[in-house]
Amino acid sequence: MPVDKIFTSDEANSAPFSFNASVAAVFDDMLYRSVPLYSETLGLQMTLAKRFYRPGTRMYDLGCSHGNFGIGFLEAAGDMDFSMIALDNSEPMLEIYKKRLSVRKGRERIRLCCEDICESRLENASVVVMNLTLQFLPLPMRKGLVCRIYDALVPGGILLLTEKVVHENTFLTDMQQELYYEFKAANGYSSLEISRKREALENVLVPETMEAHQKRLAMAGFRKVEIYLKWFHFTSFLAVKEDKVCGV
Ligand SMILES: Nc1ncnc2c1ncn2[C@@H]1O[C@H](C[S@+](CC[C@H]([NH3+])C(=O)[O-])CC(=O)[O-])[C@@H](O)[C@H]1O
Numbered sequence: 001m002p003v004d005k006i007f008t009s010d011e012a013n014s015a016p017f018s019f020n021a022s023v024a025a026v027f028d029d030m031l032y033r034s035v036p037l038y039s040e041t042l043g044l045q046m047t048l049a050k051r052f053y054r055p056g057t058r059m060y061d062l063g064c065s066h067g068n069f070g071i072g073f074l075e076a077a078g079d080m081d082f083s084m085i086a087l088d089n090s091e092p093m094l095e096i097y098k099k100r101l102s103v104r105k106g107r108e109r110i111r112l113c114c115e116d117i118c119e120s121r122l123e124n125a126s127v128v129v130m131n132l133t134l135q136f137l138p139l140p141m142r143k144g145l146v147c148r149i150y151d152a153l154v155p156g157g158i159l160l161l162t163e164k165v166v167h168e169n170t171f172l173t174d175m176q177q178e179l180y181y182e183f184k185a186a187n188g189y190s191s192l193e194i195s196r197k198r199e200a201l202e203n204v205l206v207p208e209t210m211e212a213h214q215k216r217l218a219m220a221g222f223r224k225v226e227i228y229l230k231w232f233h234f235t236s237f238l239a240v241k242e243d244k245v246c247g248v
């Protein structure tokens, strides 16, 4: 796995973070070393996706990057037939996804689209996965997207949303930040790398409070919302669209 050295050099210092070819090339190492419980999150997303997917509908992976969810789901699905649409607006990420998919049996079940998820048309979905992606969208676009997801879901369908969240309370936010930096340091990042990345992510990754997420989900129409995984500020929500017929 190519090692993430993006923030070891000075030149990376001033530019805002972007999902360019250099980041895409080391992305797995970056994810596993900087996202606590990343594999557990994906594993639970696959379990839930398998449980809630309905034949004849679509599964969407919004902000799919280079395909860890889709490739993992394909492997876990076995004979189960499904149709997944994986969207991302980073061409380098999708190039890698395409290559990974090209050697896999059942690859026709996943369609890749290079699109801005703020613009994309969503329909007939039983599962929508959005893992660490909403936080990168401009704030004013987020409500519209969550509403479009709700409208695109069939009754009984789900949204799996994972986000980095913040507290209004600065004591808790500061404590979580410190513990998160310790996590990164334990995974081999230097303090300089950690602080350079923090600067690069300023105004690019804009986290919101848990309450803001819950309020937006409720406003979109979701009545059943559960936090199924949490590592300090890394939070995974399961939101279910009501099924009037069987009362899911
Ligand atoms: N407007 C947008 N439209 C489409 N894609 C976007 C947009 N903005 C950002 N992205 C894409 O969202 C992804 C976010 S990474 C997701 C990890 C993945 N879900 C995983 O489970 O491995 C999370 C992280 O890096 O922390 C990147 O691939 C961006 O190109």
Ligand SMILES: O=C(O)C(=O)Cc1ccccc1
Pocket (backbone or CB within 6 Å): 030, 031, 034, 035, 164, 197, 198, 201, 205
């Ligand atoms: O929030 C952070 O500080 C991170 O490093 C998370 C992250 C992981 C991968 C790409 C961008 C941000």
